[in-house]
Amino acid sequence: VWTTWFKQKPDAPPLMPGSLPIIGHSHLIIGDRKHLWSFVKHMNESSLEHNGVIEVWFGPNRYYTVTDPDDSLALVNACYSKPYIYGFAKDFLKNGLITADVSVWKNHRKLLNPAFNQQVLNTFVDEMNIQSRNLVSNFKNEIGKKPFDVRHYLITFTLSTISRTSLGLTTQEQKQIDRDYAVAIENLLALYCDRFQKVWLHMDCIFNWSALKRKQDKLISTLKNIMNPIILKRKSDIKTIVEPTHYDDTPGKFKPVLDQMLHMSQEQEVFTVSDIREHLDTLVAASYDTTSSALTFILLVIATYPEVQNRIYNEIQEVLQNKDDDFTKHDLQKLVYLEAVMKETMRLYCAVPIIARQIDVDVKLKNCTLRSNSTGIIGVHSLHRHPLWGPDANEFKPERWLTPGALPSNPVLYASFGIGKRNCIGKLFGMLMMKTALAHIVRQYQICGNIHNIECEFDVVLKPVTNHHIELKLRS
Numbered sequence: 001v002w003t004t005w006f007k008q009k010p011d012a013p014p015l016m017p018g019s020l021p022i023i024g025h026s027h028l029i030i031g032d033r034k035h036l037w038s039f040v041k042h043m044n045e046s047s048l049e050h051n052g053v054i055e056v057w058f059g060p061n062r063y064y065t066v067t068d069p070d071d072s073l074a075l076v077n078a079c080y081s082k083p084y085i086y087g088f089a090k091d092f093l094k095n096g097l098i099t100a101d102v103s104v105w106k107n108h109r110k111l112l113n114p115a116f117n118q119q120v121l122n123t124f125v126d127e128m129n130i131q132s133r134n135l136v137s138n139f140k141n142e143i144g145k146k147p148f149d150v151r152h153y154l155i156t157f158t159l160s161t162i163s164r165t166s167l168g169l170t171t172q173e174q175k176q177i178d179r180d181y182a183v184a185i186e187n188l189l190a191l192y193c194d195r196f197q198k199v200w201l202h203m204d205c206i207f208n209w210s211a212l213k214r215k216q217d218k219l220i221s222t223l224k225n226i227m228n229p230i231i232l233k234r235k236s237d238i239k240t241i242v243e244p245t246h247y248d249d250t251p252g253k254f255k256p257v258l259d260q261m262l263h264m265s266q267e268q269e270v271f272t273v274s275d276i277r278e279h280l281d282t283l284v285a286a287s288y289d290t291t292s293s294a295l296t297f298i299l300l301v302i303a304t305y306p307e308v309q310n311r312i313y314n315e316i317q318e319v320l321q322n323k324d325d326d327f328t329k330h331d332l333q334k335l336v337y338l339e340a341v342m343k344e345t346m347r348l349y350c351a352v353p354i355i356a357r358q359i360d361v362d363v364k365l366k367n368c369t370l371r372s373n374s375t376g377i378i379g380v381h382s383l384h385r386h387p388l389w390g391p392d393a394n395e396f397k398p399e400r401w402l403t404p405g406a407l408p409s410n411p412v413l414y415a416s417f418g419i420g421k422r423n424c425i426g427k428l429f430g431m432l433m434m435k436t437a438l439a440h441i442v443r444q445y446q447i448c449g450n451i452h453n454i455e456c457e458f459d460v461v462l463k464p465v466t467n468h469h470i471e472l473k474l475r476s
């Protein structure tokens with residue numbers, strides 16, 4: 001059985017070195033999250049060395065890691081389903097966009113896309129300014145002290161911004177989200193990562209009897225008990241709310257994503273209360289860890305290169321003409337160098353370094369075929385360092401984003417927010433939220449730190465965990 005199952009077909013991609021009989025490469029992922037990151041990086045690099053596709057085995061499960069841009073696009077265009085590992089989160093997120101089955105996803109994504117268009121996002125800018133000012137003010141606790149871990153400040157900022165704009169919460173409800181919801185969701189995401197590393201727990205029949213499953217059920221029930229009452233209360237409140245006709249021109253006014261979904265559910269008879277909860281939980285789960293990690297890396301990069309930091313500061317002062325005003329959507333659009341720094345950091349330190357798809361039909365690539373009933377992994381880490389970026393692919397050069405013709409012609413080589421139709425719905429939201437926060441921080445503080453000695457761990461999202469502390473000095 002073993003030889004038949006593992007037998008390589010003539011048009012199969014090469015097997016990643018290090019495989020053992022029966023368990024395949026499973027032994028290589030056992031260890032802590034830093035070790036897991038070393039493995040993910042190694043798998044990416046190995047794929048790049050082997051013409052952009054390799055085969056990897058975790059027990060009886062076949063995976064392919066793809067780092068060729070054309071093959072990556074062919075894979076995501078042929079496969080929309082998420083692999084069984086996303087199913088670990090299915091009990092919690094069910095019909096949310098990340099875990100939804102393809103038929104539900106297609107329908108719901110079409111309905112939700114307008115809630116994230118530029119016009120709607122522009123109405124969130126005032127709230128993003130408020131939350132950024134809170135962040136800058138919270139940083140005051142750290143002035144003149146030892147270098148500190150900025151991550152929990154950024155998590156609070158991201159969670160507050162996303163929950164304010166998605167849920168339209170009162171301050172009291174917001175506190176519960178900041179405290180209880182944040183802890184529970186962080187524990188739940190860590191639990192999914194634990195399960196991934198313990199290959200024997202991939203099988204439901206074993207997992208369902210484990211202590212991890214009991215812990216998962218408890219965390220899910222905590223999260224539901226927080227989110228459900230918020231939705232039901234808003235559902236009843238909304239009947240009495242008089243809508244402004246034009247949000248775009250009304251400063252400080254916006255329609256939370258929850259209200260947009262409740263209106264859709266009334267007018268078009270789509271979205272049950274459970275659907276809405278699953279979408280909101282998904283938005284929070286998909287946004288806060290990714291955005292806070294990306295922001296941490298960007299702050300570290302800015303801290304490492306004083307000349308970059310000065311240029312960002314000068315750009316901000318020029319746009320705001322040295323005033324202490326909030327940033328308007330037009331101001332933010334003018335911060336082009338800051339945006340180049342953000343994109344270049346996200347290229348080299350990508351918060352989501354791999355994405356995965358379920359392969360249900362054989363997929364023919366340039367030099368090989370990926371067999372059905374397997375998992376395809378897009379190696380974003382290596383796409384971002386592909387030789388097509390040029391000889392300076394590994395260097396931090398934000399200017400490449402400002403020079404026409406300096407970027408590779410194939411857009412798939414930049415996949416920070418995924419590729420294909422199932423990419424990140426919150427891409428513009430995330431960029432706007434991070435840009436507003438960074439502009440406020442750099443305007444107020446000088447940041448010191450060094451990204452070169454950091455160590456990272458991987459638990460779905462890549463995070464710096466050692467030598468990543470920064471210091472802040474108030475600008476005079």
Ligand code: HEM
Nearest residue numbers: 097286287290291294351352355416417418424425426430
């Ligand atoms: C820097 C910040 C962010 C990064 C790096 C990021 C990255 C990604 C990536 C790579 C994917 C594709 C995953 C896949 O193909 O399996 C994704 C999907 C998704 N992201 Fe983001 N994201 C960020 C911020 C956000 C924000 C702010 C939101 C919500 C407002 C969000 C909501 C989502 C959702 C709902 C999906 C699933 C989309 C679908 O399947 O249709 N993300 N994100």
